[in-house]
Amino acid sequence: xxITLKKISxxxxxxxxxxxxxxxNNVSSIANANENSIIFLSDKNFLKFLDETKSKTVVTTKELxxxxxxxxxxxxxxxxxxxKISQLINKQDKLIYKIHSSVVSYTNDLxxxxxxxxxxxxxxxxxxxxxxxIGTNCYIxxxxxxxxxxxxxxxxTIYSNVTIGSNVIIHSGTVIGSDGFGYAKENNSWxxxxxxGGVKIGNNVEIGSNTSIDRxxxxxxxxxDGVKIDNQVQIAHNVQIGENTAIAGCVGIAxxxxxxxxxxxxxxAGIQGHIEICDNTQITGMSKVSSNIKKAGVYSSGTPLMLNxxxxxxAARFKKLNELFLKYKK
Amino acid sequence: xxITLKKISxxxxxxxxxxxxxxxNNVSSIANANENSIIFLSDKNFLKFLDETKSKTVVTTKELxxxxxxxxxxxxxxxxxxxKISQLINKQDKLIYKIHSSVVSYTNDLxxxxxxxxxxxxxxxxxxxxxxxIGTNCYIxxxxxxxxxxxxxxxxTIYSNVTIGSNVIIHSGTVIGSDGFGYAKENNSWxxxxxxGGVKIGNNVEIGSNTSIDRxxxxxxxxxDGVKIDNQVQIAHNVQIGENTAIAGCVGIAxxxxxxxxxxxxxxAGIQGHIEICDNTQITGMSKVSSNIKKAGVYSSGTPLMLNxxxxxxAARFKKLNELFLKYKK
Amino acid sequence: xxITLKKISxxxxxxxxxxxxxxxNNVSSIANANENSIIFLSDKNFLKFLDETKSKTVVTTKELxxxxxxxxxxxxxxxxxxxKISQLINKQDKLIYKIHSSVVSYTNDLxxxxxxxxxxxxxxxxxxxxxxxIGTNCYIxxxxxxxxxxxxxxxxTIYSNVTIGSNVIIHSGTVIGSDGFGYAKENNSWxxxxxxGGVKIGNNVEIGSNTSIDRxxxxxxxxxDGVKIDNQVQIAHNVQIGENTAIAGCVGIAxxxxxxxxxxxxxxAGIQGHIEICDNTQITGMSKVSSNIKKAGVYSSGTPLMLNxxxxxxAARFKKLNELFLKYKK
Numbered sequence: 001x002x003i004t005l006k007k008i009s010x011x012x013x014x015x016x017x018x019x020x021x022x023x024x025n026n027v028s029s030i031a032n033a034n035e036n037s038i039i040f041l042s043d044k045n046f047l048k049f050l051d052e053t054k055s056k057t058v059v060t061t062k063e064l065x066x067x068x069x070x071x072x073x074x075x076x077x078x079x080x081x082x083x084k085i086s087q088l089i090n091k092q093d094k095l096i097y098k099i100h101s102s103v104v105s106y107t108n109d110l111x112x113x114x115x116x117x118x119x120x121x122x123x124x125x126x127x128x129x130x131x132x133x134i135g136t137n138c139y140i141x142x143x144x145x146x147x148x149x150x151x152x153x154x155x156x157t158i159y160s161n162v163t164i165g166s167n168v169i170i171h172s173g174t175v176i177g178s179d180g181f182g183y184a185k186e187n188n189s190w191x192x193x194x195x196x197g198g199v200k201i202g203n204n205v206e207i208g209s210n211t212s213i214d215r216x217x218x219x220x221x222x223x224x225d226g227v228k229i230d231n232q233v234q235i236a237h238n239v240q241i242g243e244n245t246a247i248a249g250c251v252g253i254a255x256x257x258x259x260x261x262x263x264x265x266x267x268x269a270g271i272q273g274h275i276e277i278c279d280n281t282q283i284t285g286m287s288k289v290s291s292n293i294k295k296a297g298v299y300s301s302g303t304p305l306m307l308n309x310x311x312x313x314x315a316a317r318f319k320k321l322n323e324l325f326l327k328y329k330k
Numbered sequence: 331x332x333i334t335l336k337k338i339s340x341x342x343x344x345x346x347x348x349x350x351x352x353x354x355n356n357v358s359s360i361a362n363a364n365e366n367s368i369i370f371l372s373d374k375n376f377l378k379f380l381d382e383t384k385s386k387t388v389v390t391t392k393e394l395x396x397x398x399x400x401x402x403x404x405x406x407x408x409x410x411x412x413x414k415i416s417q418l419i420n421k422q423d424k425l426i427y428k429i430h431s432s433v434v435s436y437t438n439d440l441x442x443x444x445x446x447x448x449x450x451x452x453x454x455x456x457x458x459x460x461x462x463x464i465g466t467n468c469y470i471x472x473x474x475x476x477x478x479x480x481x482x483x484x485x486x487t488i489y490s491n492v493t494i495g496s497n498v499i500i501h502s503g504t505v506i507g508s509d510g511f512g513y514a515k516e517n518n519s520w521x522x523x524x525x526x527g528g529v530k531i532g533n534n535v536e537i538g539s540n541t542s543i544d545r546x547x548x549x550x551x552x553x554x555d556g557v558k559i560d561n562q563v564q565i566a567h568n569v570q571i572g573e574n575t576a577i578a579g580c581v582g583i584a585x586x587x588x589x590x591x592x593x594x595x596x597x598x599a600g601i602q603g604h605i606e607i608c609d610n611t612q613i614t615g616m617s618k619v620s621s622n623i624k625k626a627g628v629y630s631s632g633t634p635l636m637l638n639x640x641x642x643x644x645a646a647r648f649k650k651l652n653e654l655f656l657k658y659k660k
Numbered sequence: 661x662x663i664t665l666k667k668i669s670x671x672x673x674x675x676x677x678x679x680x681x682x683x684x685n686n687v688s689s690i691a692n693a694n695e696n697s698i699i700f701l702s703d704k705n706f707l708k709f710l711d712e713t714k715s716k717t718v719v720t721t722k723e724l725x726x727x728x729x730x731x732x733x734x735x736x737x738x739x740x741x742x743x744k745i746s747q748l749i750n751k752q753d754k755l756i757y758k759i760h761s762s763v764v765s766y767t768n769d770l771x772x773x774x775x776x777x778x779x780x781x782x783x784x785x786x787x788x789x790x791x792x793x794i795g796t797n798c799y800i801x802x803x804x805x806x807x808x809x810x811x812x813x814x815x816x817t818i819y820s821n822v823t824i825g826s827n828v829i830i831h832s833g834t835v836i837g838s839d840g841f842g843y844a845k846e847n848n849s850w851x852x853x854x855x856x857g858g859v860k861i862g863n864n865v866e867i868g869s870n871t872s873i874d875r876x877x878x879x880x881x882x883x884x885d886g887v888k889i890d891n892q893v894q895i896a897h898n899v900q901i902g903e904n905t906a907i908a909g910c911v912g913i914a915x916x917x918x919x920x921x922x923x924x925x926x927x928x929a930g931i932q933g934h935i936e937i938c939d940n941t942q943i944t945g946m947s948k949v950s951s952n953i954k955k956a957g958v959y960s961s962g963t964p965l966m967l968n969x970x971x972x973x974x975a976a977r978f979k980k981l982n983e984l985f986l987k988y989k990k
Contacts, residue, residue, distance in 0.1 A: 027856070029878040080844040083853040090854040102764065104432065104448045118764045118781050119797070121448050121466040136781040136799045137449070139466045139484040139502075153838065154799040155817045157485045157502035171838040172799075172817035173870065178483065178501040178539035181560040181578060184410040188574050188592050189556050192536065193413040194420040196357070206852065209838035209872040210503065212539040212561035218359040226849050230841040231872035232894040232912070234562040234579040244848050248841060249894040250912035250930070252562070252580035252598045254615070262848050268912045268930040270580070270598040270616045285914070286930045286948045288616045289635050298638035304645045305949050308958035313652035315964045322973035324655060325984060434762065434778045451778050451796040467779070469796045469814040487815045487832035508813070508831040508869035511890040511908065514740040518904050518922050519886050522866065523743040524750040526687070540833065542869040542891040548689040564892040564909040582892070582910035582928045584945070600910070600928040600946045618946045619965050628968035634975045643982035654985060
């Protein structure tokens, strides 16, 4: 798709400097651009690379625009505008609605306006909204409700009684609705507690690859509208995640934790069970959250990286920290 | 399924207070109960919610029973009894034995009393015990032995030469028997060590979704009877896990680690290779175990969460901890 | 396969002591060996087990050879030689080239010298090199290029536009090419940035089970030749990993991080986005890398394990570490 600078300017209501008839047809990194690429620049430190790019068109801020040449699109948030231009240029192919002949469906009256790839198996009493895509080898359990515009990549597993909102994207290998880790102890052995809750996923949620979201023990596990979840994330039973919260890769969230809206959980962080985290909280990567957070802010735990031989000494002192403190007090 | 209080009382040999002919037909959380729900109460802090529940029947302790009204089932361990009542009420549908026509099996004489869903592929010389369920898109490799009552959810992969005990549950996306991470270094490159051991999984084991259990390098990886493993867990080659140990989500256990019986490993914890952990040990979440544990107890590592701006200062001091200590000594 | 000591000695150009006509037919651990097993010994601490082994043939160093009896193969690196002998003895079955009748391929002219198991789906314009194996239920997206000698175990998902070098092994449940976690914020909601880069995987790479490697946002995610990646690893968009680097289980590498050659990243470590790590760096398990590493060495973070009751006290002091330090300075 080719589009002129002028058209972009009009569509997104932003100013431009340069040749309005200039056509771009791809978005690119600065390094790998060609003459018809559009690039973005929101960080002064990347200015030095501008000389070497083949791109003739940059999206940038007013402030940085004075260092740029050729065609410039000026806006407040170049990254955001770049995202929108990219969506426009990389518009997804229109789905050709078809249910592949190998699909096994125990629901007879599936929507006709969906694309289902080979080897998908669909349980009883399933609904899938129009304009949805279900990739090869997905499994959709009984009583699953999926709204319109869903995109389930290949090899996704949805257990029974899961509800999925509109425009949800789920990447390969992800499992929604597996049993929560719930047992009662009897002497030394474990008695399984039937996990009879479901999972309720809001609208505009995206879930990465190889992530697990467990069904609730009694009530539902709930993922709010607009939540973004990365790869390799573990979300235990009865977790609740507020709207537009973003959860990076390898995060683990234990049972019944309740995370607010607009939070950001850094990669590899762990959230203890039954914890509440208030709206607008930011947890840095690999932090461990083991008590409630009642005030928005940026939170961290852990220790910094150092040479192992120094770390060994400091770590040994950490083991005696309380002792040292008591001595010092005296 | 409807069941009277009296029947429950008789079946589990517990006392009740109230109307023995009262029927319940579901287990529920306090919040979402209806009139025929049974709920449980084992924590004083939840007493305040009792006024608002629609449930007329609670399982609780003798101590807490005096704060309850309507129908009360009195027992020592309400959570355990609740689990058992839930199992009774949510009894699983009896399997209708069938091997779907799309199943490809290189073993001819499969047990007739099993249910195999579509698109399952089964290797040579496989045995699957009666009353087993194999979900859609599972792959069962050559020479795998699965005892009776297995439940493999959809998209499970079992490599060749894996042995699985009776009444084992494995959730979707889990991989059993992948090659261990074993290489010898030659100059700068890695020479693969063929992973020719197997995996031996005991009876009554449950394994969550998207978990990996590697086959042994030479001998077997061994998961003891009654072990419960959550989602997103990594169990490396030649690990041995003792009976009834519970391993929460996102735990990583490196090669040849040996974990005792009745241990509990908190979410996100990491166990170094070749470590031994004795029976009845408890590791808290996100702890790192890098030496043997010879005495049962509760063990932890890490630092507590704090505001990032405070953390930065404390973390900087941690880097100098040994130095500080040496100064102080003088 | 049976092979004599003499043949081994000749093939690998190493010395032996004992009966050159003695035949071995399997590699084994010391404990489970039989008379025809070959075992290895590179650690003095295992000498004590030699008395009880049934093996008559050991691969060891010159130094340790004096404590061994029967047949001895003497070399500098017993583990490496053992790996090579194991590869020789456990030679993989020759593939019988066949594309199963259930395979759905949108590419018509697939190589004839490949083995594709049931229920595999292959997109348009795919190439797969000779002597490759594609396991049951794999999905290979459009425009994927796989060189010769690939081994994709069952249930692997390869998104479109991924390039895979020769002799690459990918274990089950692994996903290559899922979208990176890229969004721009607009007010409180997230705007998806189309992930239009690909993934480029070099030669002789092995990737464990249930690992995720995201496609690049604009340019490619790059995995160098000879890289070994374990299970449950998360590799985000635009990460670059240098040749022969080894990444243990549960590691998370955030977007655009660049890791050098011959590095070793311990299990559960986390690498922050946009970080650069120089060649030959070693990161110990569960460490958090949040700034560039410019000098090769062994690096660590975290705190050691201790009894929880002691940890609680020390951890509380850590929260006041800066305060304590400032007091002390006075």
